[in-house]
Amino acid sequence: MNSAFLVRRLAGLLATLFAASVVVFTVMSVLPGDPASLMLGTGAREDTLAAMRHQMGLDRPAVWRYFGWIGGLLVGRLGTSYTYDVPVAELVAARAVVSLPLAVLAILLSTAIALPVGVTAARFRGRVADTLLMGAAQAGVAMPNFWLGLLLILLFSVGLGWLPASGFPGWEAGVWPALRTLILPAVALALPQAAILARVTRSAVLETLGQDYVRTARAKGVSERVALWRHAVRNALIPVVTIIGLQFSFLMAGTVIIENVFTLPGLGRLMFQSIAQRDLIVVQDLVVLLAGSVIVVNFLVDLAYMALDPRIAAGR
Amino acid sequence: MNRNLVIGGTVSLLVLAVALVSLVWTPYPPTRIDILHKLAAPSAQHVLGTDPFGRDVASMIMEGTRNTLGVAIVAVLLGAGLGVPLGALAAARGGWFDALVMRTADLAFAFPALLTAVMITAIAGPGAVNAMIAIGIFNIPVFARVTRGAALSVQARDFVTAARATGRSEAAIVWLHVLPNIAPVLIVQVTIQFALGIIADAGLSYVGLGTQPPAPSWGRMLNDAQTFIYRAPLLAVFPGLAIMLSVLGLNLLGDGLRDLLDPRLESRR
Numbered sequence: 001m002n003s004a005f006l007v008r009r010l011a012g013l014l015a016t017l018f019a020a021s022v023v024v025f026t027v028m029s030v031l032p033g034d035p036a037s038l039m040l041g042t043g044a045r046e047d048t049l050a051a052m053r054h055q056m057g058l059d060r061p062a063v064w065r066y067f068g069w070i071g072g073l074l075v076g077r078l079g080t081s082y083t084y085d086v087p088v089a090e091l092v093a094a095r096a097v098v099s100l101p102l103a104v105l106a107i108l109l110s111t112a113i114a115l116p117v118g119v120t121a122a123r124f125r126g127r128v129a130d131t132l133l134m135g136a137a138q139a140g141v142a143m144p145n146f147w148l149g150l151l152l153i154l155l156f157s158v159g160l161g162w163l164p165a166s167g168f169p170g171w172e173a174g175v176w177p178a179l180r181t182l183i184l185p186a187v188a189l190a191l192p193q194a195a196i197l198a199r200v201t202r203s204a205v206l207e208t209l210g211q212d213y214v215r216t217a218r219a220k221g222v223s224e225r226v227a228l229w230r231h232a233v234r235n236a237l238i239p240v241v242t243i244i245g246l247q248f249s250f251l252m253a254g255t256v257i258i259e260n261v262f263t264l265p266g267l268g269r270l271m272f273q274s275i276a277q278r279d280l281i282v283v284q285d286l287v288v289l290l291a292g293s294v295i296v297v298n299f300l301v302d303l304a305y306m307a308l309d310p311r312i313a314a315g316r
Numbered sequence: 317m318n319r320n321l322v323i324g325g326t327v328s329l330l331v332l333a334v335a336l337v338s339l340v341w342t343p344y345p346p347t348r349i350d351i352l353h354k355l356a357a358p359s360a361q362h363v364l365g366t367d368p369f370g371r372d373v374a375s376m377i378m379e380g381t382r383n384t385l386g387v388a389i390v391a392v393l394l395g396a397g398l399g400v401p402l403g404a405l406a407a408a409r410g411g412w413f414d415a416l417v418m419r420t421a422d423l424a425f426a427f428p429a430l431l432t433a434v435m436i437t438a439i440a441g442p443g444a445v446n447a448m449i450a451i452g453i454f455n456i457p458v459f460a461r462v463t464r465g466a467a468l469s470v471q472a473r474d475f476v477t478a479a480r481a482t483g484r485s486e487a488a489i490v491w492l493h494v495l496p497n498i499a500p501v502l503i504v505q506v507t508i509q510f511a512l513g514i515i516a517d518a519g520l521s522y523v524g525l526g527t528q529p530p531a532p533s534w535g536r537m538l539n540d541a542q543t544f545i546y547r548a549p550l551l552a553v554f555p556g557l558a559i560m561l562s563v564l565g566l567n568l569l570g571d572g573l574r575d576l577l578d579p580r581l582e583s584r585r
Contacts, residue, residue: 019419020426142563144515146522147538147556154549165545253428257519261542271431272523275439287435291426298426 005306013299020291021073025066028284056082069284078285083277088285091270098168099259099266102182102189103251109190110197111244117194118201118240119233125206134202140195145254149188149261156184166263185262189254193247200243204236211235237308245301249294321572327565335382342375347530355548364554367537368544373551376532377558383444383527384534384562388513390448392506395455400502402456403463404490407471418464421457429454430516437525447526451516455509462505466498500577507570511563518559534559 036052037044044052053059057068072079078088121133157165164181171178208214209232217231218224256268263269267286274282343363350370358365364373406417433450440446470476471494479489520526521535529536534555541551 016423016426019423023423138564138567139560142511142560142567144518144556144559144563146519146535147552147559150538150542150545150552150556153542153545154552158546158549249425249428250430253430253432253434256431256434257523260523271434275435283435283439287427287432290428290431294428295426 006303009299009302013295016295017292020295021070021288022066024284024288024291025062025069028280028287029062029065073285073288079281081274081279081282083274083279088282091282092267092285092289095265095267095270097171098182098264099255099268101179102186102255102258102264102266103248105182105186106189106193106251106254107244107248109186110193110247113190113194114197114201115240118198119205119228121198121202122205122209122232123228130202134199137195137198140191141199143192143195145188145192146257146261148191149185149258152184152188153261166261168264181262181264185255185258185264188261189251189258193250197240197243197247201236201240204239205232208232208235234308238305241301241304241308245298245304248297252290252294318572318575320568321576324565324568324570324572327561328569331381331562331565332385334378335385338375338378338382342372342378344372344375346371346375346379346532348372355544355551358550365548365550367540367551368548371532373537373554376537377534377555380532380534380537380555381558381562383531384514384517384559387444387448387451387517387526388510391452391455391513391516392509394448394452395509396459396502396506399456399459399461400463400495403460403465404467404494406460407464407467408486408490408494414464417460421461424454424457430519433516433520434523434525437520442525442528444527444531447517447520450520451513455513458509459502459505462501463498466501467494470494470497500573503577504570504574507566507573511566511570514559514562514566 036049036056036058040048040052050059057065060068069079076089078092080086081088081091084091117133117137121130124130153165156163163184165184166181168181169177205228209228211232213235214227214231217227222230255266256271258264259266259268260272267290271283271286273279274286348371350366352370353362353366354368354370356362356366356370362372362374364377367373367376402417406414429451433447433454436450436453437443437446440450467490476489476493479493484492517526517533518535518538521533522539524536524539526535527533537555538552541548541555545552
């Protein structure tokens, strides 16, 4: 792997992370609402408020507060929640064990559905299978995931009674009881994403199927299967991986709403509760963690390009 | 004949017509409460039934169409109104300005749009206007990027060089030569962002941050329906169908327009 390219990308990654944290901090600082008076209520005396602000470090200059916050973040100290009076890291960790498995499940499901669908549609381009699959994809793209969630509840919880409509028992209740509650939300998140991904896969594979090297491979006498999977699909993976990376961002946002549909105690619900309670330090940490994870995932996608297509690193 | 364009155009016009008709007529006043006839099944009196307060679902969906389209339209106007000039200027100027605009756009993409919209509306206060702004802000970098990319390729063409040679100002070149040539790309992007805006608005109002009651909204109706999902499952179906139909119509329209306006891409489909 080209190390100069890697170093340059890494520097870009750090700069973006820094800029994102500055944006989040600035936005949260200029927002109306004094955390001290929110905590103590409207009846608090001015000197009590001042003491509280001092205790929370709110009387220090903004630059100081920023570096205090970001420094703590780097070593895993996310500050203390105003409302729960526990370290934010604990809150986040307790919720992440719901949201992360949900997001991973959704990405796996979406990819597992989209790749075969997209490749099949490309292979049978213009035929009945293509029309049906792409028609379904059009419909899937147009479905908001929270409505799909409701429909899944209607079918599998209300109608058939197979899976729970809401709630999460916690992993200590056992892997399967916990996983069961994540199935419907994951499907609701995954299907609209799979629809987008299938369309991208189809057009990417169509593009590579028309390339000379695929024709050459066929002319050499390789089977249609090898021509399709080893030559066409493999080279079509770059745009597909890009979209999977981008979808991570959509998924993180999607979980916020989906967790509300299925009342799952994940990061999205924590975000809502913290906003409602004006627990701004939690909101600030959550937003920067989510933005940071999106930035890092996109960086990893860039690295994946190099593995898929060495010309990208060499060419720059 | 372009099938996507015909179907998508028809559906989109229909949705627009419903929104416009709701300005002057709905079967019932959408906020009229009629507890005696609550949770009624679809019938001749109430074609889509009534909700837990006995309000007419069809009337609420009609007015919801207007509210949602309003949010999505303003969000697109905001995004295109700021994004297109920024992108065009970035392409024309190049240099530090270009770098600044593009790096800012990159940064904006790091924030999951819907999540940040949730944060903005939750903190600035829920409501249709804040929803428009929250959704619109994330349209700005999208339009800036698309405009810049398309403008760069137009600017390299001979007729732009010729115009520059005749002494036209950079602003005149952008206005007279670049924008008309990238209009097709922008129009397609408008349909995409419009559709995404509808889904985002529905999501925001589902969690209670968009259009506020008593004004009906599709997302809110779905949220209300969830409470009664065992007694009146159809309530959870109709507003979702309205969302899906509007988005589907716009997406097909976008695909159709792309084929019509940019025939080079058609061969791939």
